[in-house]
Amino acid sequence: xxxxxxxxxxxxxxxxxxxxxxxxxxxxxxxxxxxxxxxxxxxxxxxxxxxxxxxxxxxxxxxxxxxxxxxxxxxxxxxxxxxxxxxxxxxxxxxxxxxxxxxxxxxxxxxxxxxxxxxxxxxxxxxxxxxxxxxxxxxxxxxxxxxxxxxxxxxxxxxxxxxxxxxxxxxxxxxxxxxxxxxxxxxxxxxxxxxxxxxxxxxxxxxxxxxxxxxxxxxxxxxxxxxxxxxxxxxxxxxxxxxxxxxxxxxxxxxxxxxxxxxxxxxxxxxxxxxxxxxxxxxxxxxxxxxxxxxxxxxxxxxxx
Amino acid sequence: xxxxxxxxxxxxxxxxxxxxxxxxxxxxxxxxxxxxxxxxxxxxxxxxxxxxxxxxxxxxxxxxxxxxxxxxxxxxxxxxxxxxxxxxxxxxxxxxxxxxxxxxxxxxxxxxxxxxxxxxxxxxxxxxxxxxxxxxxxxxxxxxxxxxxxxxxxxxxxxxxxxxxxxxxxxxxxxxxxxxxxxxxxxxxxxxxxxxxxxxxxxxxxxxxxxxxxxxxxxxxxxxxxxxxxxxxxxxxxxxxxxxxxxxxxxxxxxxxxxxxxxxxxxxxxxxxxxxxxxxxxxxxxxxxxxxxxxxxxxxxxxxxxxxxxxxxxxxxxxxxxxxxxxx
Numbered sequence: 001x002x003x004x005x006x007x008x009x010x011x012x013x014x015x016x017x018x019x020x021x022x023x024x025x026x027x028x029x030x031x032x033x034x035x036x037x038x039x040x041x042x043x044x045x046x047x048x049x050x051x052x053x054x055x056x057x058x059x060x061x062x063x064x065x066x067x068x069x070x071x072x073x074x075x076x077x078x079x080x081x082x083x084x085x086x087x088x089x090x091x092x093x094x095x096x097x098x099x100x101x102x103x104x105x106x107x108x109x110x111x112x113x114x115x116x117x118x119x120x121x122x123x124x125x126x127x128x129x130x131x132x133x134x135x136x137x138x139x140x141x142x143x144x145x146x147x148x149x150x151x152x153x154x155x156x157x158x159x160x161x162x163x164x165x166x167x168x169x170x171x172x173x174x175x176x177x178x179x180x181x182x183x184x185x186x187x188x189x190x191x192x193x194x195x196x197x198x199x200x201x202x203x204x205x206x207x208x209x210x211x212x213x214x215x216x217x218x219x220x221x222x223x224x225x226x227x228x229x230x231x232x233x234x235x236x237x238x239x240x241x242x243x244x245x246x247x248x249x250x251x252x253x254x255x256x257x258x259x260x261x262x263x264x265x266x267x268x269x270x271x272x273x274x275x276x277x278x279x280x281x282x283x284x285x286x287x288x289x290x291x292x293x294x295x296x297x298x299x300x301x302x303x304x305x
Numbered sequence: 306x307x308x309x310x311x312x313x314x315x316x317x318x319x320x321x322x323x324x325x326x327x328x329x330x331x332x333x334x335x336x337x338x339x340x341x342x343x344x345x346x347x348x349x350x351x352x353x354x355x356x357x358x359x360x361x362x363x364x365x366x367x368x369x370x371x372x373x374x375x376x377x378x379x380x381x382x383x384x385x386x387x388x389x390x391x392x393x394x395x396x397x398x399x400x401x402x403x404x405x406x407x408x409x410x411x412x413x414x415x416x417x418x419x420x421x422x423x424x425x426x427x428x429x430x431x432x433x434x435x436x437x438x439x440x441x442x443x444x445x446x447x448x449x450x451x452x453x454x455x456x457x458x459x460x461x462x463x464x465x466x467x468x469x470x471x472x473x474x475x476x477x478x479x480x481x482x483x484x485x486x487x488x489x490x491x492x493x494x495x496x497x498x499x500x501x502x503x504x505x506x507x508x509x510x511x512x513x514x515x516x517x518x519x520x521x522x523x524x525x526x527x528x529x530x531x532x533x534x535x536x537x538x539x540x541x542x543x544x545x546x547x548x549x550x551x552x553x554x555x556x557x558x559x560x561x562x563x564x565x566x567x568x569x570x571x572x573x574x575x576x577x578x579x580x581x582x583x584x585x586x587x588x589x590x591x592x593x594x595x596x597x598x599x600x601x602x603x604x605x606x607x608x609x610x611x612x613x614x615x616x617x618x619x620x621x622x623x624x625x626x627x628x629x630x631x632x633x
Contacts, residue, residue, distance in 0.1 A: 019486040021456030119358030145484045146403070148357040148512050149621055150628065153579055160558045175457075175484055181582030182558065200583060219498075239494045239519030276582055278515075281487050294440050296495040304437040305469060305500045 001026055002192035003040065008185070013163055013170040015183030019285055023192040024173040025065055028141050031171075032062060044137055058086070061130035061138035065173075066145065071115030075106055075125055078114050079132060086133035096132060104128040104158065120151025127158060138162075140172040144179065156182055177277040188281070190288050204275050207283045209233045210249040212256065213273045215241050217266040220297055225259060236282055237296075243279060321384060322347050323475050323506040324369065328378035331364050338364040340529035341378065346522070351497060351507045353520035357628060361529040362510045363403070366477050369508075370400055382475055396424065399473035403480045405464035409453035413444045413463050416452055417470060424471035431470075438466030441496075458489030465496065476500065478509040482516065494519055514621035523620070527628045537620050546626045547576045550596060551616045552585040555609035561585050563606050564599070573598055577625060586622060 001023050008014040016024050029035040030042050033053030042049040047056050069078050079097045088096070101107045104124040109117065114125060123144060130138055144152045156179060162168040172183070180186055181200045188196040188203065196203055216222035219240060226235045226244050231252045236243040246252040249272045260267060299305055324346040331339040339361040346352040356362050367373045369380055371387035371394060380387055385394035407416050417438050421431040439445050442462035444455075452460065461481060468476060478497070482490045494516060501507055509520070517523050517537065524534040525544075533544045554560045561580050564587055568575040573595050577588035589595050600610050618626075 019488060020458050142484065146358075146480065146512070149514055150357060150625055152512070156580070157561075160562065164558070164562065175486055177487055178582045182580060236491070237495055238491055239498055239516075241519070278487050282491065285486075285488055294443060296492070296499050299441050299496065300499045300503070302437065302440075304441045305496060305503065305505075 001030065001037075004189070004192060004194050005040075006187050006194055006197060008169060008171055010169050011163065011167045012185055013159065013172065013183045015180045015186045016171070016173045016189060017175075017177070017180050017186060017281065018189035020175075022189045024189060025141055026192075027189070028062075028139050028171070028173060031139060032056060032060070058133065059136050061133070061135040063126050063130050063138075063140045063143050065141040067126055069114040069122060069126060069129070072113060074111050074113055075101065075117070076110040078125060078129055082129040083132045088133050092134075093132075096134065100128040100131055103161070105154070118151070119147050120154060123147055123151065123155055124158065127155070131162075135168075137169040137171065140170065142173055142175060144174070144176065152176070152179070177281055180281075181277045186277075188284060190285060195288065196284060200277060203284075204277060204280045207245070207275055207280045209245040209247050211273050211275050211279060212244045212246055212249055212253060212270050213241055214244070214256075214267045214270045216260065221263065222260060222265050222267075225263060225265075226256070229256065229259065231255070234283055234286075236279060243273075245283070321381070323383050324352075324508060325381045326365075326369070326378070327380070329365065329368060329375050329380055330377045331361075331368060331373065332376045337529045339368070339375075339526075342526070342529075342531045343378075344524055344531060344534055346506055346508060348506055349501050349504045350522060351501045351509065351520045353517040353523035354508055354510045354526065355514075355517055355523055355624065356526035360526045362526060363479055365526070366400075366479055366508070366510070370398065370477065371395070396471065397474050399468040399471070399476040401464050401468040401476070401478045401481050403483065405460050407452045407460060407464055407467065409451065411452055412449055413442065413452055413455065413459075414439060414448050416463060416467055420467040421470045426471060434470050438463070438470065442466050457485040458492075461485050461489060461493060462496075465493070469500070473505070475506045476508070478507065480510050480512065482511060482513060490516070514619065514624055517624075518620045525624060525627050533623075533627050540623050540627075541618050541620065544623050544627050545618045547588040547590050549616050549618045549622050550587045550589060550599065551581075551612075551614050552587060552599070552603075553583070553611040553613075554585065554603060555611070557583050557585055559606070560603055560608050563602065563608070567602060573602075577622075577629070579625065581619070581621070586619075588622065588626065 016027060018024055026035065030037050031044055031049055033049040033056060036050060044056050045059050049056065073081060080093065083093045101110060104127060106125060114122065117125065144155050159170055163170060174180055183200060186200055186203055187194055196206060223235060223237060223242055226232055226242060231247045232244055233247060234245040253270050256270060322345040327343050329339055329342045354362050368375050369382055369387055371391035374388055382394055383397050387394055414435055417435045421434055426434065442459060444459060482493055497507055511517060522536055525532045533540055552560065557580055561578055564575060564578040567573055568578055574590055575587055579586050587599060596613055600613055603610050
């Protein structure tokens with residue numbers, strides 16, 4: 001972390017995104033007082049992470065990255081286990097646990113062993129456990145890793161309900177850019193520095209130009225060609241597709257078509273597409289760095305793969 | 306077993322697809338993890354093997370690798386029977402597991418060495434492959450860093466390097482992009498394509514439906530059964546139940562919650578309501594007169610509708626539609 005400053009307002013869903021190793025998990029651990037900071041200040045709800053970690057843990061829910069629930073406890077036993085750890089009274093448990101299980105859609109599975117739940121249900125149970133002491137803030141570190149798209153969406157619907165119905169403040173790290181679009185505010189972190197901090201819409205607008213997508217018959221020559229054209233701001237690759245950022249789509253599309261035709265490269269139509277958070281992320285990070293990994297062209301030409 | 310024997314000859318038959326699966330079944334007690342699945346993958350294809358958690362994707366791969374025995378049915382990989390010819394087959398097959406199975410307490414180079422020796426590489430070839438894979442993974446200069454210290458993208462490329470150290474002709478990649486950032490994800494798909502162009506056959510599982518769009522063919526598995534298999538574009542034509550209305554609005558989260566309530570009350574026959582990033586996708590039956598009704602419902606709740614358009618379904622729409630239609 002390098003002199004990073006950020007604030008999350010009450011009731012916000014704040015998404016922290018960035019390349020692997022950028023410092024997302026470190027940020028969460030500093031906030032919770034699990035790591036000691038070298039310099040600067042960190043706090044939650046007015047409590048200092050270093051001086052008042054217990055005050056924070058009473059008021060904050062947390063799901064650690066790749067967190068695993070005790071597999072040999074049932075759904076209900078897991079809830080009771082976490083409630084006891086947080087010092088929730090029996091009376092409160094009787095009220096909150098059924099509520100939370102209903103909220104997470106687990107009311108019919110209270111007796112099932114956590115180890116026997118599907119991936120999506122495990123994540124929902126972890127969320128319910130993190131809420132058992134009625135926190136005002138939750139910190140979620142990649143809570144949907146390895147979960148299928150349907151379960152991922154259900155999990156985020158639960159987060160939406162928490163925000164809407166309880167005004168919960170949510171701080172979430174995610175590698176999924178579609179999830180980032182569901183946040184009210186996004187911080188983009190790179191090498192321990194915050195390089196963007198804004199709403200999803202504003203962040204997408206930080207990328208200049210319009211986006212054209214095509215699937216050329218000869219990929220590498222087409223990619224090289226695009227990089228030389230006037231009005232082309234950036235070229236991203238995705239499988240067999242090229243994403244070409246241009247200053248003006250209407251003007252550049254026919255020019256690109258003509259250049260490809262002259263080289264005998266066919267394509268299945270050039271489409272104007274919306275810039276999503278995914279493309280914005282790549283563009284904003286690429287500006288910061290020239291990746292030190294070998295290019296695919298080079299990998300192929302050297303016969304490595 | 307009366308299954309046809311697909312693996313008579315030791316030599317790979319060039320006309321036979323490198324992966325053939327016929328009636329493959331695996332049960333654990335009364336639970337059918339994989340239930341009479343048949344498919345084949347052509348040489349040089351990138352085949353996406355998709356499905357919800359617990360649908361049977363990894364179990365299928367483990368049978369194809371000869372790690373577990375099918376209850377019934379048969380499989381052939383490069384003409385070899387994974388059950389009876391495991392060792393011979395493995396010399397030509399690469400596997401990258403969900404957890405990037407690397408030894409954390411070894412350095413990157415030692416990991417490559419280890420896998421190279423397991424696959425029986427000659428000394429000179431192993432040396433050459435180590436250098437090449439370190440370059441491919443962007444690890445030159447980090448020779449002595451422990452693997453545990455490497456972050457997601459590096460580990461991912463190193464794991465791929467270890468899986469292809471012996472230059473296999475078929476590669477199984479089980480969620481190779483889980484938890485890595487979008488840039489590493491794209492670079493990784495570049496590598497997958499480069500391998501396929503060289504004739505390597507790739508079977509890959511993923512929970513990213515935009516990645517699935519990049520496959521030549523995909524198979525959807527749900528509760529152990531193959532529910533659809535085709536090219537992404539064909540699946541969009543044949544497997545989608547209903548039409549997709551894409552809604553751009555001032556409050557996507559709020560809009561979705563309202564439409565979910567509408568769906569439950571049955572006011573409008575909404576088949577599905579889901580958020581795709583900042584857009585709502587509402588799936589409706591063939592009749593198209595509901596567009597204005599939806600606009601009015603949202604407007605009444607003070608949600609501004611910026612655009613409301615019938616769109617071609619994404620593969621994710623199709624996935625949700627096929628999987629939920631199939632499940633009880």
